[in-house]
Amino acid sequence: MLSGMVSGAWLDAQEFPPLEWLVEGILPEGFGLLVAPPKAGKSWMVAGIGLACAAGGYALGKIVVKQRPVLYLALEDGHRRLQSRFRTLTEGEPIPNRMHVIISARPNEVPGMIGEFLHLHRTEKPLVVLDTLGKVKPPKQSGQEAYAADYAIGTRLKELVDSVPGSCLVAVHHTRKAESADFVDAVSGTQGIAGSADFILVLARKRKDDQAVLSVTGRDVPENEYALVTEEGRWRLDGMDLVDAAATVDKRRESKSLGDRSMDILAHVMTNGPTTPRDIADRFGMDNKLASNALARLYESERITKTGRGVYDRLPTGGESGESGETDELLQVRA
Structure with missing residues (x-):
């Protein structure tokens, strides 16, 4: 029964690698959620981040990222739409070869696809984008509690990414219709989904507004808010860096007051x-x-x-x- 128990001395003697950041301050290793209302631009955001990681360069216009393999499960888009979106985001540059796309899959197939991609690129700290989580959530079984059903799918995805250290799986999800004072409570569904995630990103943007705020929290992630702007689908920090973008959030609130x-x-x-x-x-x-x-x-x-x-x-x-x-x-x- 106590086979997994370790002593304090053993724990104290361990040396663990530092947390891997795929996008500094935004995407750490592990399983996370990007949530936002419909038409807020979350698919454009994850596509832009994915392309930046696949090519190496700058995510959100300002954050340096390393090149790595990316799997984009774009389960609500077709190849033509993705090609158009990617060409807009790359501004005429070729679509990176390290960006891999799947547009169709049954819910029960997706975990296997993710697991195979992660294993194939296990030495390269890959990024996987699941757009959207709702496309792979299995129907709740008879008599199963909603929380348990949500936690089960989140735990399954977390186990996959945890099996490949340094990798990241971010799932696009939608917010509740009701407003909440705590941005974590904005995650649609029960707390089972949020509870299973290592980190949560909440994108708040009013319809037809080019300004937004990205709230970030997680188990090993400093909680913060960053100001963003979007133009023709391209998301970028509203500031020179993360510190400046965080200060911009306060300046916007000051201005609105x-x-x-x-x-x-x-x-x-x-x-x-x-x-x-x-x-x-x-x-x-x-x-x-x-x-x-x-x-x-x-x-x-x-x-x-x-x-x-x-x-x-x-x-x-x-x-x-x-x-x-x-x-x-x-x-x-x-x-």
Whole structure:
């Protein structure tokens, strides 16, 4: 009964390889989910990441990735649509030979296909994309609990990828219709699917908006949110790198929390320094009382400071110690 037990001394003596990142900060080794509402662009996203990994280069426009074999199970697309999508994403470059595609499979065939591909490329840390998970979920057996059914398929996929260290299997899935405060709860179905995954990516994007946020969490993955933009199906980080893209999420929220006029007034104060309601009224053609109220709201929200009766100024930036950047950051919100 205790054959699998090990001692603390044994565990302490082990040396394990570091976590393999296929896409730094986004796709680690193991089994994970990419979830988003219909038509949010998740198939374009995984196709772009897959092509970047198959060719070697940059994923999401900014993240350096190593070349590796990729299996894309595009079970909701045909070859013509995939060719068109891939050619758009590669911008005229040849489709990488290390990108392998399957467009048709019965649910019970998919685990075998994934297992065979992983075994064939077991020394190359391959990437497998399953689009979508719903296409391979077997029907719930009579009397079987929904959670158990969901957990079983997730566990099966996890076992496959765990058998090849350094490999990754990401399954595209859809979100619940109901909104949730916790992005992990957005995963459709029971918690069985989310509970079986090593990592979860949730893509939040409003219809017809070119901006989105990718939320990332997992067992061994730092939880974070990254700002993205999309153009003609091509997804890229909204920032120079992951750190910058994470900061962009906060800047977007800051911008949305203020009206356009308030942002203009904030930018004016940050640029010009000491400002009175009369200055704002003259600059923006406003009533003096409205200008006073707008400055007061910015002061109450701790976006500007007050230096005297009716006089407002930019927040201290630590300039005396040679530090700077807060003013520039606030101005970038407006930009």
